[in-house]
Amino acid sequence: MPSMPISPSLENGKRKSSSAFQVPEPKRLKYGEASRRSELLEQRRSLPIASASKKLVEEVQKNDTLIVIGETGSGKTTRYCKFGSMVGITQPRRVAAITVATRVAEEMGVQLSKEVGYSIRFEDATSSQTKLKFMTDGMLLREALLDPLLQKYSVIILDEAHERTIHTDVLFGLLKGVQARRREVSKVGTDPEAGDQNKQDKTVAKASEHQTQIQSQMEANSRNGNSKIKQLKPLKVIIMSATLDAQGFSEYFNGAKAVYVQGRQYPVQIMNTYTAEADYLDAALITTLQVHQEELPGDILVFLTGQEEIENMERLLTERIAFLPEGSRKILVAPIYAALPSEQQMRVFEPAPSGYRKVILATNIAETSLTIPGIRYVIDPGLVKAKAYNPRIGVESLAVVPISKAQAAQRSGRAGREGPGKCFRLYTVEAFNQLQDATVPEIKRCNLASVMLQLKALGIDDVLGFDFMDKPSRAAIVKSLEHLYTLGALTDEGKLSDPLGVQMARFPLEPLYAKAMLVSSSFKCSEEMLTTVAMLSAESIFFTPREKFKEANAARQRFSSPEGDHITLINVLRAYTQEVEGGQSLDSEAHHKKFEKKLRGWCSTNFINGRSLRRALDIRRQVRGYVEGMGLELVSCGDDFTHFRRCLTASFFLNSAHKQADGKYRALSSGQTVAIHPSSVLFGKKPDCVIFNELVRTNQQYIRSLTRIDSLWLAELAPQYYSTRDVEDAARPTTQQEDFHSH
DNA sequence: GAGCACTGC
Structure with a gap:
């Protein structure tokens, strides 16, 4: 099918300036609609099946593992309730766990946290009646540390599996092992010798790495006169994914069956440029104005790579708006990125006033994390800032790289949530074809120390042999093991050390921070270290908008310590406690809630990101609980920071x-x-x-x-x-x- | 003299 330009181009390079003002060059970009074929390819994910819901239930009954491709997170999950004890549904993000749980509870007409509940870090909305539990994928991993066979669950659903978060990827391998183990346990009961006969079964052999844990659990159970483990039913696992790649999942899950479900997406017309654009920022600017002047009402979403770029674009767009022809609709610019304080983030959700079109300048946050209503046009330069990890030198880097085809589809899909939409890709069809099909899974892009420590804590000693769907490089695994060994978390034999490694794995912190926490009690500064690891884990405590750069820096001076950033962070928290909570930090949730409003005011005058500070307070409260639970004493060094700096040296x-x-x-x-x-x-x-x-x-x-x-x-x-x-x-x-x- | 995409326990 021939490409159709959406508007005539300027020919012969002749451009006239028609007014006395220095009107910016009315440069235009030519776009062609992507061929029908490639559009079909992208939308094929919505293969319909008749009476999806009924069929799904049948398939779950027939198969221990099922892959569901298409619309996810729907109320259909409620149907799985009847399969047994408890159904766990994981989500990659906290908000999703809450919102889906809330919706399903409403659909079922039950009170949230009763039959339907959710469990996320810092918040547990479940009860003994809970049959349907929504949670973050990281939370299920935590649960596996205490219950390696996941005995409470009869079904586990991994939603949004296509996102391939590091936690989802670990769960893949873990659940496969748990399935094999539970099958074995239900077959042979508690007789360990009978288990040995199955060693030839490769899957079972891999899973038997859990042996130690499971046996001690069996012993514990039999001591309590609890023979539940004998009656364990096989664990059903359902993988829900929005991408077409059912085959990869199916191959990994021993040829599991895949079913397709109809999606609810409206058609989105994909437009590509005819030529490559050298300056994508400029191209995005021109296209935004072009869409604004030529297309029907509906908000525009522009994907950019970071805060700085968004701030630049906001400035450029504001300048250009002044030159819009008289009487045309006006533009309201709304930026959004993760580091932006929530009060300002909320602006993108407010509908544009009449006579205005909203232009949202967003990072990847708008790709999956949040859904903004009213979007009809998407402008996609095809780039993203992504983290990469070099295991050889142990350095993470952040670089602007091309997106994958899957990401491009996700972005364009943002235009078709409420009705038909259009997506303008600032790159050619050829460039699109050269993109990678899918984004490299996170597990292949980052430091694995935490993951490896968790696997060791799960009793999986042969981490190099762990059954990953996408295996991280050997170098990356070895590097993280060396790191854990240096920290003392592993023995010479590579096993988890006791008590150090065991305690480190228990903390919801990076292994290095967990070690620092444990070391600090001997330096008599554990209060300060607690604050430090909480503040470091929270990230971006200081908020520095470009236009108020000087004020923000001046505000920071007040907390600044000549000894460095760690003590500066402690000063921030001490000042907060003194000035907002009246000198008494009780470290309780209810206590912090009382100061919510005051916190917001204090943060904005001091150029501190309120969300981050609140998060640091939450982490501090949680870690304090673990420290106390381990019977360690929390002591403060007061204003004598030498001990603390020596402790930082010993830890880092x-x-x-x-x-x-x-x-x-x-x-x-x-x-x-x-x-x-x-x-x-x-x-x-x-x-x-x-x-x-x-x-x-x-x-x-x-x-x-x-x-x-x-x-x-x-x-x-x-x-x-x-x-x-x-x-x-x-x-x-x-x-x-x-x-x-x-x- | 100059910069941190996004999640999660």
Whole structure:
């Protein structure tokens, strides 16, 4: 089918300026509709089946594992209720778990948290009556630590499986193992010898890595006179995915059957440019104005890569709006990205006033995390800022990369939620065809320390042999195991150490932070470390909008510590407790809730992100619970931060950096040249030696969240890692080189 | 002298 330009192009390069004003160039972009065939390919995901609901129930009865492709998260899940004890449904995000649970409870006419409930971090809305439990995928993983056979569940549904979050991917392998184990247990009862006869079955052999846990659980059960484990029914697993790739799932789940369900999506007309656009920001700007002037009413959603780009675009668009012809509809610009305080985020959900068209400038947050009503047009430059991980040097980087075909489909789908829509792709059909089919799963893109610690805690010792659907590289796994070993979480045999490793795995924290928490009690500063790990886990405590850059920096001065960012964060929390909660932080949810309104005001005057601070308070409360549960005492170092800085050194000794003769910094463990990130309070202060928490690569390698230390502490507090000579040498490799040349 | 997409326990 021939492409059809949506508007005539300007020919001969002749453009006239028709008014006395310097009107911006009325450059136009030509678009063609993508061929019918490729459009069909994208929408084929909605293969209809007759009376889907009834059929689905039949299929679940017949199959232990089922793959459902198409519309997800629907009330149909309620039908699975009758299959037994409890049905668990996982979602990748907290909000989704809450909203779906709420909707299903309404549909069933029951009170939320009774028969239908949800369970997410910091919030458990379930009861003993709960039969249908919605939860985040990470929450189910946590439950597996306490109950390796997931005995409470008869069915587990993994919703939005196509998103392939790191937790969903771990659950895939875990559930496969649990299924095999439960089959075996129901076959052979509690006789371990009978179990050995099945060793030839490969799946069962893999699953028998759970043996230790399961046996101790069996023993515990029989001690309690509980023979429930004998009667365990097979676990049914349902994978719900919105992508076409049923085959990949099916192959992984031993040839499980896939069924297709009709979607509820309206058609979206896909338009592509004829030529590649060098400046996608400019192209997005032009297209936005073009759509505004030529298309029917309906809001526009523009996908951009980050805060800075959104702020730039907002400025450019506002400038151009002034030149819109008299009498035309007006434009309301609404930015949204994750770091934007919620009060400002809410603006995108308000309908545009009459006579206005809303233009939403969004990051990936609008791709899946939130659904904005009223969108009819999507403008997609085809790029995303994505995290990548280099296991060799252990550095994460954030770079702008092309999206995948699946992401492109997800983005265009945002235009067809309420009616037919249009999607303008700022790239050619050829460029589209060259995109990767699907985004690389998260598990292949990040640091695996947490995941490996969890697997070890689940009794899975052979992590290199774990049955991943997409296996991370051997190098990435080995690197994370080395890291865990260095932290003391693993023994020489590679088993979880007791008590250190066991305690670390229990904390809902990065392994490094969990270790720091445990180390801090011997340095008499566990209160401060508790605050630090909570604030570091929460991220972006400070909010710095570009147009109020100076004010924001000035506001930060008040909390700033000459020793570095960790103490600065402690100062923020102490100031909050003093000024908002009247000096008494009771660390209880109800207590914090009382100060909700005051918190908001305090945060906005101090340029602090309220959502992040609240999150830090939540994490602190939760971690405090674990610390106390382990019988560890929480002590404060007061204003004597030397203990605390020494504790940071003992905990984060792997991340130290030294100033070189040329003023640049060198990371001791990897030998890389790094620079202090501009967001640090030590930026420009040139400390001799620091420890840091993050190493990120953007334009250069930056270290973030740092504290000034005495370099001699390294050899003293981490002798297993540094000798005094190492530390002395580290400060002058460049000088040595210069000396060599000069002689 | 300059920057952090998005989730989750």
